[in-house]
Amino acid sequence: LVSRDFHPRNSIVKVCGVSIGEGKRPVVVAGPCAVEGEEQILKTARAVKKAGADLLRGGAFKPRTGPHTFQGMREEGLKLLAKAREATGLPIVTEVMSPDTVGLVAEYADLLQVGARNMQNFELLKELGRIQKPVLLKRGMSATLEEFLAAAEYILAEGNPHVILCERGIRTFETATRNTLDLAVVPLIREMSHLPVMVDPSHATGRRSLVAPMAKAALVAGAHGVLVEVHPEPEKALSDGPQSLTFHGFDALMDEIRHLNAFL
Ligand code: PEP
Numbered sequence: 322l323v324s325r326d327f328h329p330r331n332s333i334v335k336v337c338g339v340s341i342g343e344g345k346r347p348v349v350v351a352g353p354c355a356v357e358g359e360e361q362i363l364k365t366a367r368a369v370k371k372a373g374a375d376l377l378r379g380g381a382f383k384p385r386t387g388p389h390t391f392q393g394m395r396e397e398g399l400k401l402l403a404k405a406r407e408a409t410g411l412p413i414v415t416e417v418m419s420p421d422t423v424g425l426v427a428e429y430a431d432l433l434q435v436g437a438r439n440m441q442n443f444e445l446l447k448e449l450g451r452i453q454k455p456v457l458l459k460r461g462m463s464a465t466l467e468e469f470l471a472a473a474e475y476i477l478a479e480g481n482p483h484v485i486l487c488e489r490g491i492r493t494f495e496t497a498t499r500n501t502l503d504l505a506v507v508p509l510i511r512e513m514s515h516l517p518v519m520v521d522p523s524h525a526t527g528r529r530s531l532v533a534p535m536a537k538a539a540l541v542a543g544a545h546g547v548l549v550e551v552h553p554e555p556e557k558a559l560s561d562g563p564q565s566l567t568f569h570g571f572d573a574l575m576d577e578i579r580h581l582n583a584f585l
């Protein structure tokens with residue numbers, strides 16, 4: 322079902338009024354790694370909206386490597402995201418970690434994110450296949466492209482065709498960057514599948530200074546959009562501060578993307 326042989330034309334996934342997968346302007350998803358409080362998320366939502374972002378991201382359920390770090394605000398975080406949507410009009414992207422919370426997260430989210438660590442949580446994928454809300458499926462950090470597409474297939478096979486793929490870097494021998502951004506999969510996915518593809522240069526690199534160059538590279542490679550972490554005070558962030566852009570940095574990136582659009 323994910324194959325282009327089955328569906329030759331590009332699929333377009335609509336998230337509220339935003340179309341992802343069109344040949345037109347790329348879509349920008351921006352926001353903090355995690356929702357940390359009302360002021361933090363509202364401030365960020367207003368700043369990224371002003372800069373021209375299309376969707377607001379923010380984790381309420383966080384898949385952290387260790388159990389002693391901030392695990393997210395859970396439903397309270399979802400409520401704050403809804404408040405931020407009300408304040409700015411930006412649709413909400415947030416992660417869902419387990420099959421039993423799909424219903425809860427879907428009440429608030431406009432686009433449900435499956436994180437890299439859950440790419441092969443098959444029960445979660447099947448549950449997401451049974452709803453009609455769009456899903457942003459991130460590539461597992463050690464998943465081959467074939468495994469990535471097979472994971473998307475699980476969602477489509479259950480009846481939900483609204484899936485966006487997201488390359489977010491994979492594990493390699495290289496430790497200079499948090500992950501290794503596999504940009505070649507962007508045009509390759511577009512050859513093999515009709516599904517829209519996005520790139521997350523924040524988790525792919527783990528370094529603020531590399532986010533803008535890799536975001537631009539992703540768009541030139543054919544990505545339909547990028548997902549970027551932005552925080553009002555990255556040095557105080559409860560997760561992923563080192564890769565989060567400041568408001569100023571995000572403004573600059575949006576200017577560069579606007580210039581780039583003329584060539585895409
Ligand atoms: C995230 O988007 O904050 C996240 C946890 O990403 P990933 O699953 O790609 O690591």
Ligand code: MN
Pocket residue numbers: 354355524550560561
């Ligand atoms: Mn993060």
